[in-house]
Amino acid sequence: RTVYVNGEYLPEDQAKVSIFDRGFLMADGVYEVTSVLDGKLIAFDGHAERLTRSMNELDMRAPATTEELLEIHRELVRLNEIKDGLIYLQVTRGSDGDRDFAFPDPETTAPSLVLFTQSKPGLADNxxxxxxxxxxxxxxxxxxxxxxxxxxxxxxxxxxxxxxxxxxxxxxxxxxxxxxxxxxxxxxxxxxxxxxxxxxxxxxxxxxxxxxxxxxxxxxxxxxxxxxxxxxxxxxxxxxxxxxxxxxxxxxxxxxxxxxxxxxxxxxxxxxxxxxxxxxx
Ligand code: PDD
Incomplete structure (x- = not known):
């Protein structure tokens, strides 16, 4: 499976995120799950809108625009030949290389963006x-x-x-x-x-x-x-x-x-x- 991590499409065993990422240390992250039926994304706009809201509520910086996210979703569907399945997207606050309860400076700490697909043949007739x-x-x-x-x-x-x-x-x-x-x-x-x-x-x-x-x-x-x-x-x-x-x-x-x-x-x-x-x- 090919996954997406911070700007790169990689084989899943090569994708890496820092152990200091606040998503890992503090569950400081938000996510979305979008379904795919017959290769088509279902309700992408709604999920993108809610993701933006979740990030805003937590003062998180958006790692990509909605247009870029749509492009990544489409590319992963294509690369993994997903007919029916799910796309998981996660944004975590990233890290400045240390553990601290206070958020790191968003100007200098980039959030992490990870997406992967889950193939679920027959998702709609379960x-x-x-x-x-x-x-x-x-x-x-x-x-x-x-x-x-x-x-x-x-x-x-x-x-x-x-x-x-x-x-x-x-x-x-x-x-x-x-x-x-x-x-x-x-x-x-x-x-x-x-x-x-x-x-x-x-x-x-x-x-x-x-x-x-x-x-x-x-x-x-x-x-x-x-x-x-x-x-x-x-x-x-x-x-x-x-x-x-x-x-x-x-x-x-x-x-x-x-x-x-x-x-x-x-x-x-x-x-x-x-x-x-x-x-x-
Ligand atoms: N879960 N309520 C909770 C607590 C949820 O986790 C979800 C989604 C929903 C339904 O939201 P939506 O219709 O936007 O998927 C309601 C996703 C599917 C998950 O965690 O896998």
Whole structure:
């Protein structure tokens, strides 16, 4: 696989970043994951926009323009012959060769930019889309700026492991009694034809897929309500689903052991997935 690191396209085993990079020492970095279907980038502009926002919120210097990032994405798709898959992009603050809590001077310390591809044949027709996934609920103990897409992913990783240990696919996080989001996706329920999802704030990541899916849902005359919901309400819902760049729209069929809609995907979530994929492809 050919990867990109700070201006160069290299074989993956030759790509290097300093051990003093604050991304490595302090999780001082932000990232984006963009999917590729049939060689085409999905929602690149949204991901680039959110990356800029994440960097601005953390006073990070942009390592490249959006046009340059688009070019790198395209080049990696080409070099690695990606048909279906993901492109991972990470910007870290770099380093001035020492460890210090205070940020180094951005004038003299360049951020690091790394991108790599993950080939995922059949990404859009994964069995989870047909069968749905099961989730458990866990307490959301992440930091308070979940709207910034940082590489500080230890708790979501632990959440995935808790889900695995419980024999299910993912976890929904709960704060003050209300669902925030999934470990790596936004969470929704459907009751009497109405889609309910938490509104955006610093409590959740502002999903690029979320934005597109809600727009398409409204265009298709589906009702959307942005408000908090509890696990109990979710367990009583007709349907539940998650969205993300890699999962698109994926039905959720069980929450903490309670089956949703009889334990099989309903009508709305699969329809929304179809609409989304048709629009984005
Ligand atoms: N995760 N919420 C969280 C906590 C996420 O990590 C993600 C994305 C989302 C969905 O955002 P989007 O629709 O823009 O992908 C919501 C990516 C896919 C990841 O970490 O791999």
């Amino acid at each position: 069995p989870a889309a047909r069968d749905g996934i099961r989730v458990i609920s866990i307490e959301d103990i992440r930091w308070g700026r979940r709207d910034i897409k940082t590489v500080q992913l230890l708790y979501p990783s632990m959440g995935k492991m808790m889900a695995k240990k419980a024999g299910v696919e993912d976890a929904w996080m709960v704060e003050d009694g209300f669902v925030t989001e999934g470990t790596s996706n936004n969470a929704y329920i459907v009751k009497d034809g109405k889609i309910v999802t938490r509104e955006t704030s610093s409590d959740i990541l502002h999903g690029i897929t979320r934005k597109a899916v809600l727009e398409l849902a409204r265009e298709a005359q589906m009702q959307v309500e942005e408000r908090n919901f509890t696990i109990e309400e979710a367990q009583q819902a007709d349907e539940a689903f998650v969205t993300s760049a890699s999962a698109f729209v994926t039905p959720v069929v069980e929450i903490d052991g309670a089956k949703i809609g009889g334990g099989a995907p309903g009508k709305l979530a699969p329809r929304l997935r179809e609409i989304y994929l048709e629009e984005m492809r």
